[in-house]
Amino acid sequence: MKVTKLALLLGLTAAVPTLSHAGTLEDVIKEDVLKCGVSTGIPGFSAADSNGEWKGLDVDFCKSVASAVLGDASKVKYFPLTAKERFTALQSGEVDVLARATTWTATRDASLGLNFAGVNYYDGQGFLVSKSLGVSSAKELDGATFCIQAGTTTELNLTDYFKANGMEYKAVTYDTSGQTIDGFKKGRCDAVTSDRSQLAGLRIKLDDPTSAILLPETISKEPLGPVVRQGDDAWFNVIRWTMFATIEAEELGVSSTNVDEMLKSSANPGVKRLLGSSGKTGEDLGLKNDWAYQIVKQVGNYAESYDLNVGKDSPIKIDRSLNKLWNDGGIMYPMPIR
């Protein structure tokens, strides 16, 4: 009798459906808020300012997605994540999208159950050293000690680079990028290594930013982009095309200041398609037809976002170089919206 009961219980287990989740897009619309995974503080990409407001290129991306999906750039809940927390947070559904200066690699794409939706910043790894060290090239760093952030591609590239050049190094691995620059300030290490954009941001955190220099070498490719869970194609499309829309807007010369005027008077069919006055790209994506209009109106195009956060109007002032548009000598190439 007990045996049959046990069997019944086990049979029940098999019959109980596993916790299934609806599409992320529906979830976000239902909850009326976008849960966006950002960094714990990378200046220019995602960092809270003195008023506690999140600012940065990645933060703008979160806002763009919220504008496109919910029609309101302020409907974002930010989840600050360290490098080692980020993938688990996304896998477990704690965040809907990860916009956290994350490098796109084959291992991450293939084994983590995640998909990279594209690249919103082309970066590379560099070195930040103290001027007093008297070093002008990374090749002179034999035997140096480095402060690095745990669980990043940076750790792996550093090993590769020093192996390839037959040099030795020591690594001190910290949890956050803030700790790495702290360690550097206190002299625990000779140099900090990370993505060049992050180093530029960390450098201005030094008491005297001119006391440290970025070495000229770029030792790796670091394509940074937003990440979503695998197997949710509708949401993946929304994220990918939100990114393209901001770049396409720049290419078409649509900005937050002239978007209303463009919507009314532009005769350019590309602009009309982007802003939703012709075609129905928005509906096909499962959004409203004015999705891209909302992005540009509330957040701005890629150039505006870049200049404000990392470019010429920001304290970091990173040259756009690779991140220029394809027709301007860069490799930012939005797929056509039509």
Next chain:
Amino acid sequence: MTDKQLPVDGKGLLNNPQHRAIFFQVLALALVVFFAFYFANNMFENIESRGITTGFSFLDNTAGFGISQTLIPYDDGTSTFMDVFIVGLLNTILVSVLGIIFASIIGLLLGVARLSSNFLVSKLALVYIETFRNIPILLQILFWYNVVLAALPGPRQSFAYLDSVFLNNRGLLLPEPIFQSGSSAVVIAFVLAVAAVIYLTRWSRKRHDDTGEEFPIFKVSLAILILAPTLVYFIVGQPITAIYPELKGFNFRGGLTIIPELLALLFALSIYTATYIAEAVRAGIEAVPKGQKEAAKSLGLKDYVILTKVVLPQALRVIIPPVINQFLNLTKNSSLATAIGYPELVTLFSGTTLNQVGQAIEIILMTMAVYLTISILISLLLNWVNAKMAIKGR
């Protein structure tokens, strides 16, 4: 109001209290198994549906990142994640064992000092205990790390001792011993010396029991332990040499380095845990009836002999169980090292490795299993000590 008795030999299965007890136990067990099975099943199905790699095969993959302190040979180009696991495990064990030793010594001294009849000594011990016991351990770790880094100079301005020991903000650098052929003779000499000392101790104790004569056992033992290996060392022709740390470029090369993270962590853990051990020691000593001390005193024994031969052996029975807990706490607290980047198990394995591989469940399970195993082993060991210490019926 019925006054019916329970049917002891009831007919129904549920009417018999014994059967009923078994039935409910089986039911409870079945429920537990059911929920465990349900959640595990659910988890694996979700993982699979999200396309996340599972299994332990990642342990054979090349890790490819550098580690600042490795007790086994580790090459950042070829070593695997399994090696990373072992490196982290050994670093955890290293800091725990050292921490337990230092915390026990400091704790014992403090506990005794706390009971001292000297006002200054006992109040100083009290202040020490109350201060460090009431500050969270994480803050203390960060504090000592900042103190260590702030107090020490850069490599080029190191504090040096005899040009062979250096102290700077990259750590404490010591000469590294190199064992050449013939050095085994020195090791054998040392082992023999230890054996001789053990034999000598037993002999002197027996002689003391039989005749009451004292023998200067400490001085003689020390002489044997130092002289025998040294003598052999010179006879065989100085087979053990050392590599001295040398300033080359930015940093010192060669020699042994004790990294500042280890120093800071060890400081914080020992100082913090010692306060709890001190209180356990004090409680244990106070638990020994006053009459014992008075009886010993009336026999004319010296204070030191009273403490070591009369009070402490009885106090240990009270001291050991709470101290076991503190040893376990120290081991588990060592995982807070992740705040200052000491490469122990949590930092390396459930930190860096987890992020490189992304298999949270396997990695966290392995990490938890390690702490569980270490804790159980420490408990078993100290339970055994406790049993040895217990009063034996004669």
